[in-house]
Amino acid sequence: MAADGLMVAGAGLLGLCFGSFLNVCIVRLPHEQSLLRPPSACPKCRHPIEWRDNIPVVSWLLLKGRCRHCKAPISAQYPIVEAVVGLIWVAAALAYGATIQGLSGALFGTILLGIAITDARHYLIPNEYTWGGLVIGLVLSLWGGVDGFLRAVLGAAVGFALLFVVAQAGRWAFKEEAMGGGDIKMMAMVGTFVGWKGVLLTVFLGALAGSLVFLPLSLKRKRLVPFGVFLAVGAAVAFVAGETITQWYLQFIRGG
Numbered sequence: 001m002a003a004d005g006l007m008v009a010g011a012g013l014l015g016l017c018f019g020s021f022l023n024v025c026i027v028r029l030p031h032e033q034s035l036l037r038p039p040s041a042c043p044k045c046r047h048p049i050e051w052r053d054n055i056p057v058v059s060w061l062l063l064k065g066r067c068r069h070c071k072a073p074i075s076a077q078y079p080i081v082e083a084v085v086g087l088i089w090v091a092a093a094l095a096y097g098a099t100i101q102g103l104s105g106a107l108f109g110t111i112l113l114g115i116a117i118t119d120a121r122h123y124l125i126p127n128e129y130t131w132g133g134l135v136i137g138l139v140l141s142l143w144g145g146v147d148g149f150l151r152a153v154l155g156a157a158v159g160f161a162l163l164f165v166v167a168q169a170g171r172w173a174f175k176e177e178a179m180g181g182g183d184i185k186m187m188a189m190v191g192t193f194v195g196w197k198g199v200l201l202t203v204f205l206g207a208l209a210g211s212l213v214f215l216p217l218s219l220k221r222k223r224l225v226p227f228g229v230f231l232a233v234g235a236a237v238a239f240v241a242g243e244t245i246t247q248w249y250l251q252f253i254r255g256g
């Protein structure tokens with residue numbers, strides 16, 4: 001029991017650190033800036049941020065959300081993203097224990113959060129999340145042996161092909177770019193984590209949530225839809241409950 005608690009706490013701390021790194025990704029990737037250089041600095045006074053002011057959540061609270069030097073406000077995005085990623089890692093540890101599935105869930109959730117925030121803000125999905133996540137998904141799938149790897153490759157292929165067809169159809173129907181290349185690459189990445197059935201479920205849930213939220217809005221006024229946000233939600237559901245939902249669905253159509 002104590003060992004379990006220690007493992008969950010460790011996962012939470014690791015999650016806070018990944019959240020801190022995700023903040024850097026969220027701020028820099030849309031502008032194609034390096035993740036490593038320059039080191040983090042206050043955007044106002046350019047004073048480099050010391051390690052003691054860079055402790056996830058804690059530093060922001062101690063500094064009351066202000067720069068130590070110039071007292072300029074620091075966005076609440078930083079502690080919030082850190083805390084959310086910490087919770088994702090805790091949830092993965094509680095649900096799957098110290099297993100590859102747990103690590104997959106934690107990393108997948110972190111990547112999906114990065115995609116959702118970036119797509120909502122900038123209407124783009126940087127390759128670092130999609131190609132980077134695809135590589136992570138393939139590497140983790142190796143723990144499932146040849147079968148696991150093939151499942152991941154098939155998932156990626158179906159995700160890529162399905163979204164490619166949807167994008168082409170959208171372009172033909174609406175005479176405009178309804179879906180970006182980022183969504184296509186994203187679903188290839190998602191496929192490595194959830195397999196081809198999970199891909200179908202993700203797209204179904206994403207399209208459903210996207211239309212419920214955005215159709216009423218876009219009928220009034222033409223606006224871009226950050227479809228990646230809804231795909232991210234669908235993918236998270238597919239990872240957590242995909243098996244259960246497909247089982248239920250198959251029973252349902254068989255009438256039993």
Ligand SMILES: [Zn+2]
Binds near residue numbers: 042043044067
């Ligand atoms: Zn400052």
